[in-house]
Amino acid sequence: MKALIVGTGAVGGFYGALLARAGAEVAVVSRSDYETVRRDGIHVRSPLGEWTFRPAAVYRNAAEVASPPDYAILCTKVLPHIDRPALIRDAVGPDTAIVLIQNGVEIEDEIVEAFPDHELISGLAFVCVSRTAPGQVWHQAYGNLMFGDYPAGVSPRVESLCAAFDRAGVRARAAADIVAARWRKCVWNAPFNPLSVLSGGLYTSDILQSQEAFVRTLMGEVCAIAATTGHPLPEDVIDRNIEDTRRMPPYKTSMLLDFEAGRPMETEAILGNAVRAARREGVPVPHLESVYALMQLRQRQLDKRPS
Amino acid sequence: MKALIVGTGAVGGFYGALLARAGAEVAVVSRSDYETVRRDGIHVRSPLGEWTFRPAAVYRNAAEVASPPDYAILCTKVLPHIDRPALIRDAVGPDTAIVLIQNGVEIEDEIVEAFPDHELISGLAFVCVSRTAPGQVWHQAYGNLMFGDYPAGVSPRVESLCAAFDRAGVRARAAADIVAARWRKCVWNAPFNPLSVLSGGLYTSDILQSQEAFVRTLMGEVCAIAATTGHPLPEDVIDRNIEDTRRMPPYKTSMLLDFEAGRPMETEAILGNAVRAARREGVPVPHLESVYALMQLRQRQLDKRPS
Numbered sequence: 310m311k312a313l314i315v316g317t318g319a320v321g322g323f324y325g326a327l328l329a330r331a332g333a334e335v336a337v338v339s340r341s342d343y344e345t346v347r348r349d350g351i352h353v354r355s356p357l358g359e360w361t362f363r364p365a366a367v368y369r370n371a372a373e374v375a376s377p378p379d380y381a382i383l384c385t386k387v388l389p390h391i392d393r394p395a396l397i398r399d400a401v402g403p404d405t406a407i408v409l410i411q412n413g414v415e416i417e418d419e420i421v422e423a424f425p426d427h428e429l430i431s432g433l434a435f436v437c438v439s440r441t442a443p444g445q446v447w448h449q450a451y452g453n454l455m456f457g458d459y460p461a462g463v464s465p466r467v468e469s470l471c472a473a474f475d476r477a478g479v480r481a482r483a484a485a486d487i488v489a490a491r492w493r494k495c496v497w498n499a500p501f502n503p504l505s506v507l508s509g510g511l512y513t514s515d516i517l518q519s520q521e522a523f524v525r526t527l528m529g530e531v532c533a534i535a536a537t538t539g540h541p542l543p544e545d546v547i548d549r550n551i552e553d554t555r556r557m558p559p560y561k562t563s564m565l566l567d568f569e570a571g572r573p574m575e576t577e578a579i580l581g582n583a584v585r586a587a588r589r590e591g592v593p594v595p596h597l598e599s600v601y602a603l604m605q606l607r608q609r610q611l612d613k614r615p616s
Numbered sequence: 617m618k619a620l621i622v623g624t625g626a627v628g629g630f631y632g633a634l635l636a637r638a639g640a641e642v643a644v645v646s647r648s649d650y651e652t653v654r655r656d657g658i659h660v661r662s663p664l665g666e667w668t669f670r671p672a673a674v675y676r677n678a679a680e681v682a683s684p685p686d687y688a689i690l691c692t693k694v695l696p697h698i699d700r701p702a703l704i705r706d707a708v709g710p711d712t713a714i715v716l717i718q719n720g721v722e723i724e725d726e727i728v729e730a731f732p733d734h735e736l737i738s739g740l741a742f743v744c745v746s747r748t749a750p751g752q753v754w755h756q757a758y759g760n761l762m763f764g765d766y767p768a769g770v771s772p773r774v775e776s777l778c779a780a781f782d783r784a785g786v787r788a789r790a791a792a793d794i795v796a797a798r799w800r801k802c803v804w805n806a807p808f809n810p811l812s813v814l815s816g817g818l819y820t821s822d823i824l825q826s827q828e829a830f831v832r833t834l835m836g837e838v839c840a841i842a843a844t845t846g847h848p849l850p851e852d853v854i855d856r857n858i859e860d861t862r863r864m865p866p867y868k869t870s871m872l873l874d875f876e877a878g879r880p881m882e883t884e885a886i887l888g889n890a891v892r893a894a895r896r897e898g899v900p901v902p903h904l905e906s907v908y909a910l911m912q913l914r915q916r917q918l919d920k921r922p923s
Contacts, residue, residue, distance in 0.1 A: 599902070613822070
């Protein structure tokens with residue numbers, strides 16, 4: 310299996326290293342960390358072990374890629390200013406499957422439009438991992454993956470990809486309706502990520518203790534959008550999310566970590582896309598709309614500050 | 617006219633100084649600034665002039681007040697931990713009218729319950745004034761007042777009070793429906809005050825440029841509550857608020873100034889009371905509910921920080 314990881318941040322570095330450990334030939338496209346990754350590889354510290362991943366090749370961009378991979382795996386953040394098709398276009402051959410390990414809902418259409426004839430495997434990571442320095446990845450907890458063909462189905466290539474990750478030590482599950490899985494993850498992300506930022510830095514446990522009813526209302530609105538788009542979620546999805554959160558140790562969301570570190574936040578992929586889907590489908594989501602409006606104000610204030 | 621000003625912050629210091637200038641005998645209750653105010657009086661810097669207000673008497677608390685005033689004028693903030701009836705109880709005689717120059721909606725009932733047999737004059741200040749140090753008041757702009765009997769009407773005592781302030785150089789208007797006037801002020805306060813804080817410090821002009829539709833939605837919910845409680849506001853109240861805000865110079869709300877200075881915010885008086893009124897009346901206000909939930913989270917985070 311020949312894989313190309315695009316983006317050597319936390320997610321790309323970690324899952325690229327795992328694929329290599331499973332025996333795949335893994336090259337990487339590294340923009341900002343090119344020099345370090347080329348010279349030293351990517352060092353992984355994890356409950357699964359500590360090792361250095363030396364990519365089969367390190368490229369500055371897709372145009373340098375010598376021969377097309379079986380899987381072109383996009384691991385960047387989903388941000389308005391990142392042109393995701395452009396990041397992989399020159400590396401995609403006629404038989405390359407495009408894989409997303411990225412956050413958010415409704416993030417696939419941009420890729421489908423750019424590559425209408427390619428298999429698109431949409432994937433989610435449930436992981437606590439951070440890039441502590443260029444070429445340094447710290448995997449703290451969790452790590453499960455979920456992959457499925459977009460818009461639906463499980464192809465042999467999805468099965469192979471899951472099997473490879475399974476061999477490397479994380480649980481990778483094939484999902485026949487990956488879009489529903491995205492909405493299900495959004496049930497948690499859409500409230501907790503923005504609320505952690507807008508509150509000025511509360512842990513998930515504090516948010517839940519203080520405003521459980523509000524969190525449940527936001528979750529209910531996400532469920533309503535999911536159902537209207539043809540992906541109804543299980544009846545108990547809200548209760549289970551609340552119970553799971555209550556059992557977690559006090560947790561800083563990824564958006565809060567980005568906010569505190571001055572990195573861009575995935576507001577549009579997670580919250581903006583959900584709200585836009587609701588507007589398109591005519592689903593009233595006044596509480597999500599309010600949180601989204603406030604996140605846009607928060608972002609405006611961040612954009613105004615001298616960097 | 618004998619007046620007792622309770623609270624010598626920005627509002628109390630400024631309007632007490634004006635009443636004295638109009639010839640009234642003005643004593644003050646000053647808790648935190650007692651020593652300074654007793655020794656030096658209250659220095660006022662204002663477009664109306666610069667002068668020192670020397671109160672007829674300075675008390676630490678209402679129990680020290682020798683003889684009851686004609687008007688006991690509460691000028692503190694409205695905060696959950698401030699027991700407003702207790703602040704004036706010992707100074708209120710049988711003929712004392714109680715006056716509020718305070719922010720918020722539905723802030724009168726606590727006073728009515730404590731003093732059911734006294735005239736209650738509810739008042740609003742439209743003013744940009746700050747306390748720059750103990751006994752130092754800086755009046756920057758505006759200054760108009762509005763007074764009316766609670767729950768409704770304009771008594772001779774209201775007229776006298778307005779006349780005194782008029783003599784002192786600010787426009788004081790008698791309002792037959794002061795409750796409607798409070799709701800009208802809330803139309804502006806309920807969106808702009810919390811949004812300025814939750815955005816991390818935006819000026820009113822930025823909020824309006826970025827999220828005018830959201831601001832209008834919040835204003836519409838305040839209008840709906842006001843109408844349901846029997847105080848319908850003029851049809852054009854939202855348009856006029858938007859236009860007035862657009863004409864204002866970039867403006868930091870009072871809640872933002874409090875937030876930035878680490879002072880308590882009047883979230884409950886302005887936003888919490890509006891939301892509670894909506895719940896009581898069965899008016900759906902999902903956007904105000906969201907903003908209120910977020911302000912409570914923001915407050916929780918502030919309460920957690922080491923002071």
